[in-house]
Amino acid sequence: MKAIAVSAVLEAIRTRMEEEGVSFDQAVPRVSREVCFTTHTPVPAGHDRFSADLMEEHLGRYAISLDFHMTR
Secondary structure, three states: OOHHHHHHHHHHHHHHHHOOOOHHHHHHHHHOOOOOOOOOOHHHHOOOOOHHHHHHHHHHHHHHHHHOOOOO
16 A cells, blocks of 8 residues: 555654654644655646545544544
8 A cells, every 4th residue: 555644743743642642633733843745746647536435444443542523
């Protein structure tokens, strides 16, 4: 399976929540100050697109551990 960058960010958020005992909404701005994401191909053809079902299949465990709803 191809890894996607969002999984690293979600793991950082999950780790921050666990280590600091904070909520998802509190962890997001803390992690966002430490993460820089860029795209090397700023055109639509350069972006991966994933169906909601595929996202749920591969990221669902993060959604559960983060108390994050995929429809958010």
